[in-house]
Amino acid sequence: MTASITETRKDKILKSLRKKLLFRRATHTSEGPDSGGESSVITKVRRGILAGNKNANKGSRKIEIGWLNFDTSNQMCRQVRKKRGGSTRRVDICKESTIKEVEAVAKSLFFPNGTSPNGPIENFDFEIRDFSGEKTECKETIGEINILRFYLASK
8 A cells, every 4th residue: 555655656756857857948948049939938838837926926025224334443334233223124125126225215214304323314425235245336126136135334
């Protein structure tokens, strides 16, 4: 009895693997330079696969935004903690948004009504940095970027 159960299980696994291999072969053959009209067929197949993927269908992404403030005594940027008006916040943002729009959202989060415990917004110069602290000036939208943690760096 256990032999028949394992055989049906093996058959199901093999069937799903064959299906995946056929899909991969179809995508590799259609992505070549001489693919012709096959790419539209593959696009339809991929859309069918992504139909159940709720994250692919969403128009927004969750990103994390933190605040780094330049400390003149140490000559380096330090993360502003929650009790000083900072911390890392999770925000839903449109996939079509750019880095400039992320900067505007971060300013509104950390400077409500134009002020924070560190002072008014007019006293700071801002830029957006990525998770490693490097300055980010990309022209891509949020939907195209893999990194989803940004920092509002002020000086």
